[in-house]
Amino acid sequence: MIEGAKWKRWVFFYIPLTAFVVSLLFPFYWMAVTTVRPDSELYRPWMAPNYAPFWTTRPTLEHVRGLLEETLFSTWMWNTMFIAIVSTIISLFCGLLAGYALSRLKFRFAGSLGTGIFVTYLVPQTLLFIPLADIIRNFKLGDSPWALILTYPTFLIPFCTWLLMGYFKAIPRELEECARIDGASRWKAMVYIIFPIAVPGILSAGIFAFTLSWNEFIYALVFISSPTQKTVPVGVTSELIRGDVFYWGQLMAGALLGSIPVAFVYSFFVEHYVAGLTGSVKG
Amino acid sequence: MAVSYAVAPRAYAGAPARGPITRLLEDERWLAVALLLPTVVLLGLFIAYPFVEGVVLSVTDAKVGIPGHFIGLDNFEKLWSDSIFRVAVRNTFVYTIVTTIFKLALGLWLAMLLNRHFKGKALTRAFILLPFIIPTVLSTFAWKWMFDPTFSVINWTLYRLSVIHGRINWLGDPDLAMISVIIVNVWRGVPFYAISLLAGLQTINPELQEAAAIDGARPWQRFWHVTWPLLLPVTMVVVLFSVIQTFADFQLVYVLTGGGPANATQLFATYAYQIGVGTGLLSEGAAISLAMFPVLLIVVIIQLLYIRRVETH
Numbered sequence: 055m056i057e058g059a060k061w062k063r064w065v066f067f068y069i070p071l072t073a074f075v076v077s078l079l080f081p082f083y084w085m086a087v088t089t090v091r092p093d094s095e096l097y098r099p100w101m102a103p104n105y106a107p108f109w110t111t112r113p114t115l116e117h118v119r120g121l122l123e124e125t126l127f128s129t130w131m132w133n134t135m136f137i138a139i140v141s142t143i144i145s146l147f148c149g150l151l152a153g154y155a156l157s158r159l160k161f162r163f164a165g166s167l168g169t170g171i172f173v174t175y176l177v178p179q180t181l182l183f184i185p186l187a188d189i190i191r192n193f194k195l196g197d198s199p200w201a202l203i204l205t206y207p208t209f210l211i212p213f214c215t216w217l218l219m220g221y222f223k224a225i226p227r228e229l230e231e232c233a234r235i236d237g238a239s240r241w242k243a244m245v246y247i248i249f250p251i252a253v254p255g256i257l258s259a260g261i262f263a264f265t266l267s268w269n270e271f272i273y274a275l276v277f278i279s280s281p282t283q284k285t286v287p288v289g290v291t292s293e294l295i296r297g298d299v300f301y302w303g304q305l306m307a308g309a310l311l312g313s314i315p316v317a318f319v320y321s322f323f324v325e326h327y328v329a330g331l332t333g334s335v336k337g
Numbered sequence: 338m339a340v341s342y343a344v345a346p347r348a349y350a351g352a353p354a355r356g357p358i359t360r361l362l363e364d365e366r367w368l369a370v371a372l373l374l375p376t377v378v379l380l381g382l383f384i385a386y387p388f389v390e391g392v393v394l395s396v397t398d399a400k401v402g403i404p405g406h407f408i409g410l411d412n413f414e415k416l417w418s419d420s421i422f423r424v425a426v427r428n429t430f431v432y433t434i435v436t437t438i439f440k441l442a443l444g445l446w447l448a449m450l451l452n453r454h455f456k457g458k459a460l461t462r463a464f465i466l467l468p469f470i471i472p473t474v475l476s477t478f479a480w481k482w483m484f485d486p487t488f489s490v491i492n493w494t495l496y497r498l499s500v501i502h503g504r505i506n507w508l509g510d511p512d513l514a515m516i517s518v519i520i521v522n523v524w525r526g527v528p529f530y531a532i533s534l535l536a537g538l539q540t541i542n543p544e545l546q547e548a549a550a551i552d553g554a555r556p557w558q559r560f561w562h563v564t565w566p567l568l569l570p571v572t573m574v575v576v577l578f579s580v581i582q583t584f585a586d587f588q589l590v591y592v593l594t595g596g597g598p599a600n601a602t603q604l605f606a607t608y609a610y611q612i613g614v615g616t617g618l619l620s621e622g623a624a625i626s627l628a629m630f631p632v633l634l635i636v637v638i639i640q641l642l643y644i645r646r647v648e649t650h
Contacts, residue, residue: 071450074443075461078468078528081479084490088482100493101504108490148376155372159365167373169641174384176578176637178585180606181630184613184623185391186383208383211376241362269472271588272606276614287474291592302482309475320470324463327470331529332536 082313088306089117096303117303118311121294126281127308130289135315137199137285138267141206145263146256148207149214154244156215157222158230168219175212179272187276201277202285206267213266214259217330221255222248258330261323268316286312394623401617412624422625425596425603428515432604433583436522441576443523444530451531452538462532469528477592480521484508484593511601514594518602521589530575537571538564570647577640581633605629 088096090113098105121127155161156168186205187196195201225248233243249256274285281293290308294301320327362368395412399405416422451462468476483490484507495501507517541564549559587606590596596603596611603611605625613622 067450067453067455070446071461074447074450074527075465078465078524081476081483081524082467082471084483085476085479088479097488099487100489100496105493144379148379151372152376155369159369159372161366161369164369167377171376171380172641173637174380176581176633176640177384178581178606178629178633180585180587180609181626181633182384182387182391184609184619184626185394186387187614188394188619189383189387189390204379205383207379211379215376239359239363240365240368241359265470269474271472271474271591272610275591276610287472287588290478291474300482302485302488305478306482309478312475313471316470316472317467320466321463324459324466328462328466328532328536331466332533 085306085310088302089310090114091303092116093303117301117307120301121304121307121311125293125304125308126284126289127286127311129282130284130286131312131315133199133283134268134285134287134312137202137206138264141203141210141267142260142263144203145207145210145214146260148211149218149259150249150252150256152211153215153218154222154248157219158227158244158248171212171215174208175216177209179209179270183272183276186273190277196277197279197283199283202267202270202274205273205277206270209270210263210266214263217259217262218252218255221252225251254326254329257323258326261319261327262330264319265316265327391623391627394620395627397620399620401619405620412621413628415621416624416628421600421603422608422628424600425605425608425625426628428600428602429584429604431515432519432522432586432602433580436519436526436583437576437580439519439523440526440530440579441572443527444575445534445572447527447531448534448538451535462535466528466532468525469532473525473588474592476525477521477589480517480524481508481593484517508594509598511598514598514601518590518593521593522583522586525589526579526583529579533575534568534571537568541567570643573643574640577636577643581636584632584636585629 087108087110091110092112092114093116095110095112152171156164156171190196190201190205195204229247229251230243233247234240238246269287270285271287274288275291278284278288281289284293286308290305290312294305294308362371394405396407396409397405398408398411447465451458451465482488486492486504486506486509489505489507491507492501492505495505506513508514545563545567546559549563554562585606586604587610590602590604590607591610594602596607605628609622609625612618612625
């Protein structure tokens, strides 16, 4: 694909690609460097002659220690993990059943229900957070992880349903019909024949849902108030800044450690994640 | 189809005895009801109900802890004459339009680069998605630190490259604050555009390109007359998705500037948060959020019509 003179290859391919990669990844590098940089170096103005921004000669784990020992960071990690996993499971369960029904069964309103679920997929959280906060209070769910576990599926289910519908449509109907001729009920054909074939789709939807719930911010910010119940994004934002002082070392350590679970899941399932991402826009 | 239906009853008779629930679920309509029930309940309870509740709230004068009275469209009239609200509306449009143009242009460029064969392609693609998958709030903090006026690594770099001579107050200056917020949003969005468009590019048969090349089409003509029309459906969906997300954005601005300085980066969502949660004026906050609805509705309708058109073709 790369044709022409050598300089052309550099100008039109290597240089732009490198520029993209460097600028897309630099903030993460900066996060990591800040995490291990001692405070004396950290708060050296950029005008100072001995400002060496891109590396440190005296790496320290002081900020990580401070984060884990002096703050509730590990509690937030567990909260986020619990909320993300449970809401992902709920959403996968609902999405699987709904996706199957919408792609396979004939019933009235199938089309309009499908459109309805697609539309909810496009509803941003910021449209509803104020009335939803009121409802959460009325249901006595405020300040509990269940406020988030029950509301996160509202943006996860439509996504899972949409993605899985695509998978179900690609599975030939004959498979199910064979099973039913052999005496399986509709339910059994669905659970034992169709669902196992859709496992790659389930995995994609699950991974995507997990990262989305780990990322969610405004519901967690509004529905949760006590420090011990917070999720990582909200805890880092509200608890690591004391007064007006930003403890940048700890903040960056928090940002780095808080990204690890998502990055970890992602690194194992890149292909599934990409399939989920592109499936979500193709529909 | 007909065959399977004709055979099914016989197989059914020979099947082991089934309970009433299993038999009920043999009916497609009942099975559909059972399968859709959990989804409909959850979405109804936490999307449809809050939406109705939001509309009801917006025509009252409710505050936190104080149930309101019906006041008609007073909240919306108040917004109409609220200068901060007008600034927020303008900012939201500027933010959405400018970031979308840059995300599309850069995303397309990156997708074209990634569509070639080179060593380490899979790894590059995996790393490039990181800005999109890492929680936005956390990566935005890294940017906030990079924009810090006293300790900014960006300032240092620009100074060393002799682009600037003094310090730049990225987040403190109203115009620069908007630019900074836009930069971070573009940074976060480009990978999503690039990977989605790359998936679109990969479905285009390379023989079409070759045929055009043999016919003497120049690279630019090949892109414009062959690639772009075939990529348009994916592009449309990606852009519409991203427009909705950007228009309703909250977390990025909340972390970087909180809407400041002097409301220079105030968006619908940050203003709704400030009024509805910050000052506890529930009904006014709900009204600000709802004011986003007409624009979102238009985008959703365009999207639905477009998808339907593509499907029927």
